[in-house]
Amino acid sequence: MRLLGVDVGGTFVKWWTLSGERGKAPSRGLDLRGLMGIVRDLIDRINPDSWGLAIAGLVDREGFVWKAPNLKILEGVRILDHLNPDIVVNDATAAVYGEYRMGAGREGRVVLMLTLGTGVGGGLVVDGRIFDGTNGTGLEPGHMIIVPDGEPCNCGRRGCLEAYFSSYAIEREYRRISGESLKIPEISRRYISGEEKARRVVERSIGHLHLGVLNLVTVLNPDVLILGGGLIRDIPDLVDRLRSMLSKSLFTPHRLIIREAELGEFSGACGACLLAASGTR
Numbered sequence: 001m002r003l004l005g006v007d008v009g010g011t012f013v014k015w016w017t018l019s020g021e022r023g024k025a026p027s028r029g030l031d032l033r034g035l036m037g038i039v040r041d042l043i044d045r046i047n048p049d050s051w052g053l054a055i056a057g058l059v060d061r062e063g064f065v066w067k068a069p070n071l072k073i074l075e076g077v078r079i080l081d082h083l084n085p086d087i088v089v090n091d092a093t094a095a096v097y098g099e100y101r102m103g104a105g106r107e108g109r110v111v112l113m114l115t116l117g118t119g120v121g122g123g124l125v126v127d128g129r130i131f132d133g134t135n136g137t138g139l140e141p142g143h144m145i146i147v148p149d150g151e152p153c154n155c156g157r158r159g160c161l162e163a164y165f166s167s168y169a170i171e172r173e174y175r176r177i178s179g180e181s182l183k184i185p186e187i188s189r190r191y192i193s194g195e196e197k198a199r200r201v202v203e204r205s206i207g208h209l210h211l212g213v214l215n216l217v218t219v220l221n222p223d224v225l226i227l228g229g230g231l232i233r234d235i236p237d238l239v240d241r242l243r244s245m246l247s248k249s250l251f252t253p254h255r256l257i258i259r260e261a262e263l264g265e266f267s268g269a270c271g272a273c274l275l276a277a278s279g280t281r
């Protein structure tokens with residue numbers, strides 16, 4: 001049986017098959033027709049018996065894309081008018097399912113994953129099934145408000161977690177205190193070399209992330225917390241720091257395992273494939 005997962009993101013379309021094929025094609029700057037064309041060509045070539053589609057945005061179970069900040073051309077699009085996947089799912093939900101089945105979440109019962117990068121995404125698996133809310137649009141941990149009337153967020157509100165911990169938030173804060181407009185790789189280099197301003201900015205950001213994660217863990221009581229996304233690489237001691245902070249701040253009597261994601265950039269495509277294979281959400 002040929003099974004395929006496709007993850008449509010703002011930078012790449014990625015795919016993953018159960019038989020071991022992995023691939024990606026650039027998606028940045030494409031119009032809707034071009035983007036759908038990539039996926040249709042893939043379907044024609046692989047001819048799957050079943051396939052799942054992950055979308056970087058708020059997509060419901062009927063495949064309607066409500067919001068897609070990093071993939072604006074999909075906003076307001078009904079995916080099933082263009083493609084015929086067996087399942088449509090949010091990319092972070094697909095990613096946590098991929099990690100649960102084949103990566104860092106294998107033996108977990110309540111598995112929470114956070115992706116830390118341009119924004120903060122997240123997904124949850126409970127007893128082997130994805131938890132994606134009433135209509136399937138999933139979790140939005142990056143938009144939990146952690147500071148009343150705080151920093152402006154890309155979503156239009158203020159004080160969200162990702163307005164404090166994300167690549168854009170760290171870049172903004174560094175610019176504010178130093179006057180220099182730098183991208184994350186350079187701020188990261190300065191942080192690692194011990195530059196005082198970079199350390200101050202990154203440590204403050206980690207403090208806010210800790211608050212967000214502490215709230216999530218307190219509410220959801222997961223046994224495995226998986227951290228993925230580019231900022232895990234950019235801040236090499238992030239996972240250790242967070243682990244140490246949580247060990248002091250958590251009062252719930254459970255053992256929380258914190259791990260880095262294992263499937264890298266293909267976790268969403270892998271999860272979409274395995275969700276299509278399982279036939280259940």
Ligand SMILES: [Zn+2]
Pocket residue numbers: 142143153154155156157160161162
């Ligand atoms: Zn927000």
